[in-house]
Amino acid sequence: MEEINLFTTRNTGNIAPASLKTLTRRSLLTGLSMALALGCSLPALAQEGPTLTVGISTPVNQLIPHSVFQGTMPWIHTMYDALVFWDGGPTPQLAESWEMSEDSRTLTVKLRQGVTFHDGKPLTAQIVVDNLTWATDPANNVTGNAFLKTGTFTAVDDHTVKLEFPIPAPQILTVLAVLPIMDLTSDIVSQPNGTGPFKLAEFIPGTSMSYVRNDDYWDKDRLPDVARINFPMYPDNASLMAALSSGQVQILAFPDFRQLSVLEGQGMQLVSQDPPGNWMLRFNAAEGSAVADPRVRTAISYAINRPVFSQLMTGGKSTPTCSHFPPASPAYTPEIDEACEYNLDKAKALLTEAGFGDGLTVEYLAGSVRQPELTGYVPILQEDLAKIGVTLAIEDLSSQALGDRVQQDNFQVAGDWYPWGIFDPAVFFIGPSFAPNNLSNFTDPAYLDMLTAAQSEVDQNVRIELYKDINRYLAEQNFIVPIGTRPYIYAVRPEVTGFGLDPFGMAFYNDVAMP
Helix, strand or coil: CCCCCCCCCCCCCCCCCCCCCCCCCCCEEEEECCCCCCCCCCCEEEECCCEEEEEECCCCCCCCCCCCCCCCCCCHHHHCCCCEEECCCEEECCEEEEEECCCCCEEEEEECCCCECCCCCECCHHHHHHHHHHHCCHHHCCCCHHHHCCCEEEEEECCEEEEECCCCCCCHHHHHHCCCCCCCCCECCCECCCCCCEEEEEEECCCEEEEEECCCCCCHHHCCCCCEEEEEECCCHHHHHHHHHHCCCCEEECCCHHHHHHHHHCCCEEECCCCCCEEEEEECCCCCCCCCCHHHHHHHHHCCCHHHHHHHHHCCCCCECCCCCCCCCCCCCHHHHHCCCCCHHHHHHHHHHCCCCCCEEEEEEECCCCCHHHHHHHHHHHHHHHCCCEEEEEEECCHHHHHHHHHCCCCCEEEEEECCCCCCHHHHHHCCCCCCCCCCCCCCHHHHHHHHHHHHCCCHHHHHHHHHHHHHHHHHHCCEEEEEECCCCEEECCCCECCEECCCCCEECCCCECC
């Protein structure tokens, strides 16, 4: 039987939207054409309402909303809608309703009628099918692309889409919640056409983005009060913090955790949700690696002082954990955290058992920009590891260089973080950290068998128990070592109300109100 890879390829973030409200349509004022420096967008008209400024530190160089990460999460929901919204479960968005077959292999979706893109083009089933097909191309970096690749997508009629899979697909609605629907015939890099509550007014790659309210938005109950959102891109966190303090920006996306107490002292609101994942150490488990032996990886785990990491590097906003599924996950197993400890004696004993009683050297790839919290903690870990005979050689790299080294298997240990942990547990295994073709090169056949069994189980209660068993297995193998929960946090000035996040950490601005 041909093996089917259900998971992501290697080339590759809770507050639900605020309560619905009915807003009076704004009258349009004088027309205003906007000339763009390095990319053009739809012409915009001046509108009544306040302007919101959201500062971001991750440069945005193109407007394709994939992959979903810190650079895209603040602005995806301005321009794009998905078929469903996730609010502890799927709720209608562009999809008005859906029906899953008894064997969880076929999903039939009924689209909302009357939805148009920003240029007036109607949303059709074929456009959705084209988006699903586009998402299966690994080059497009869509979360769950290899899982989607196993599916067959059909436009039954103008407003009905059928998705068929070879084995049960209980996580498909979660995947659809992070699949923005685009007009693929538009210039999706610099002048994209979406169905969202805001439309692009100006895009200067690496510098700024501006969006204006879409007064033809299909959901009249959630038509924004804000007329315009600007996203200036700042070169460093210090200048972004200063802009927030002075009022130049009203929202700061993903502030440095070490500055959160300062922001709270200034009266800023810290908006977050249940942490969907954890900070972690990623180990290269390939044969011949210094950390190929799970006993070595577990020894290093024992040397991590997780409470110190939480207090010093996150101001206590992170909860120390050894569980790969975070506490908000249905597959969380509390006994793993109950046994979690900082114990250098146990670490030393495991190293001796693994044949490294005389010590070893391990290379660690750090990223001061990409992972400032982990990078700040690593010297503490380095000192603790030295006490048990492990020399941690630290190399600090740029974000791009760090990512390239991991993708090229040219690493032993690297700091990172992972999301997706609080949704259907199957979703957890479509990302590059835990998929069978994971970045750690962990290839135990028993692992794939466990994932396949859990994926194929239709009974929800049985499935959850199988994923709890997988969580226990991950805690034994430790090719990924969790350190602490990693919430998504936005700093918001006190005069701004109604700002919310979805469970993925993506921002909603429909209900924002400002003086």
